[in-house]
Amino acid sequence: MSSLKPIEYKDAAPEVKAVYDDIKSTRGVPDVNNFWKFIAQHPPTLARTWDSLKDVMSPGALDPLVKELLYVAVSVTNNCGYCVASHTAAARRAGMTDEMFGELMAVVGMANETNRLAVGYRVPIDPAFE
Structure with a gap:
């Protein structure tokens, strides 16, 4: 089990909030799942992973x-x-x-x-x- 804690929206840095907002908007969900909250420990990884996933999984x-x-x-x-x-x-x-x-x-x-x-x-x- 990870000793890290998820980064919740209210505690997130602006660059993390921007990615969370895009995930919520793109997926039509009220919150991001734990995967994103944990990789948000490193904002560049969060942004890169979301951008890549969004691109690869699009029609x-x-x-x-x-x-x-x-x-x-x-x-x-x-x-x-x-x-x-x-x-x-x-x-x-x-x-x-x-x-x-x-x-x-x-x-x-x-x-x-x-x-x-x-x-x-x-x-x-x-x-x-x-």
Whole structure:
């Protein structure tokens, strides 16, 4: 457990409040979640991370649901419980069903298993894949 305390809006420096305001406005939420409150310990990291996340997760060639599903998959693999919870909730808001979540977890589990097998056996990449 972190010994740091979250930076609440009322206690935040002006540059942190500006990022919090943008997060709340962009996401349409009354407050920022704990992730942002803890990384606000270092305002440049807060601003950089929010700007990058906002850019990467905005609609593009991949729709928002696909991006959230990918985020959940990587978070599961990286064992980040916080990100799994946050992005599973976001994926549900974007339309993820229980069936989709089940299939996603099946793919994540299978990919992790076959990745470990390929690495363990040092399987060379087939020329057709290159």
